[in-house]
Amino acid sequence: MAFAGKVVVLGGDFRHILPVIPMGSRQDIVQASINSSYLWDHCSVLNLTRNMRLASSDISEDNSEVNEFAKWLIQIGDGFAGDSTDGESEVLILDDMLINDTEDGFGELVHFVYPNIVSNLNHTDYFKERSILAPTLEVVNEVNNSIMSRLPGEQKVYLSSDSLCVEEGNMESELDTFSPDVLNAINCSGLPPHQICLKEGVPVMLLRNIDQSNGLCNGTRMQVHCLGNHVIECIILTGDQTGRVVLIPRMDMIPNNDTLPFRFRRRQFPLIVSFAMTINKAQGQTLGVVGLFLSKPVFTHGQLYVALSRVKSKKCLRVLIQNNGTMPKGSTINVVFREIFNNIF
Incomplete structure (x- = not known):
């Protein structure tokens, strides 16, 4: 008998980032997930349907906008927000969340997340719920060094x-x-x-x-x-x-x-x-203001979903995409391993 007959509650969202397997393939990552274990046959799946992060928002937004944002996030997590090919979706970011990739696009992103940063350095609440997110540690270090040099x-x-x-x-x-x-x-x-x-x-x-x-x-x-x-x-x-x-x-x-x-x-x-952190590090956190810097596209399942769902409102989110001519302007790749959902619904 699994777990010696004791009741064990496992909490999580398969739309989030899956177990990290260094140098692992897509199959390795899926096989390392809990629903690929023999213990999964002994589990009863209970689905939660309400986004509590959005429900607790104190931002003045009508229910239709909150529900629209919640449904859009689910589509991102499921991989159905854009044109799909082999489990990967090309997602068009909403215009009201996109920062144009101009010469000072990065400066605009920093100003959105950290307005009047110099005058707020001594305020402990200023940095509490603000961050710039990026897919890789290399990009995060570049962002941190750039902002540090401006102070x-x-x-x-x-x-x-x-x-x-x-x-x-x-x-x-x-x-x-x-x-x-x-x-x-x-x-x-x-x-x-x-x-x-x-x-x-x-x-x-x-x-x-x-x-x-x-x-x-x-x-x-x-x-x-x-x-x-x-x-x-x-x-x-x-x-x-x-x-x-x-x-x-x-x-x-x-x-x-x-x-x-x-x-x-x-x-x-x-x-x-x-000032910035990787998307993986931001998993599980609730932030008030987020700037998503995609100088490189996300590279594994759930990263885009995690980044976009850290905030309570789309008004608190801005996205800067640098495709360098490899993709249509304003679009990026959303990686979703759809086979991970096969036995959970």
Whole structure:
């Protein structure tokens, strides 16, 4: 008997991003999902039909607009919002949400998400529910660096100390091959960069679980209050501990990345600048204002649905698409693995 006869409740939405399988194929990702398990035959599926995020909106919008937005999101998640080919839909973004891809299109997107950012750097509530979303970590870093360069104030640079993990299988010749410069150049998801550039007032995100009972969890958004040499003083922006002042120290972190042929240790502050975040990191969050920057199209199931559904109203969302002539203007690819829905309805 499954789960020893105990009642277990599994919550989730198959329209969201599926399990992340590094270098995995579409079939690998689908097979790793819970509804491909032998346990799925023992589950009873209960469907929730009301979008509670939109229902709790305090924005003055009539019910017809809210219902229209909710239905459009479902069509995005199901892959029926545009012309479909082999499970991928070409979606035309609504005109009232689209920022024209002009020379200053990115500046317009930043101004929509962070209006009057310089005068609001000392306001803790300003960054609480605002973010720019992008599909890849590379694009996120470019956005964060660009916004950081526009802000006044003295910038402080923190460098990491990287070293190869000495294990039984490592030969001395291999240890000499990977110099500190090679290790410093490594950037991967869940690991802070070798060089962190910060200014007082900028938003940051915590990349490790430090003290879950006090709100210091992986993904917690904070605002830099004071930059010290050995600790960084931050104010928590999200969760039950909002407004609490915390001290973040340097930590030893070993990335769990199968693509690396070796294991190394990085001692650095477990923080990353968070004007922008990846769509995957935004999953599960509710935001007040979102700018979606698609310099590259989404690349896996559910990313576009997750990005567009973080807000309570389409008035709180703007999208900047840079197709570089590869697709019709104002359109982008929505990736949906429709076979994931085969046995859940």
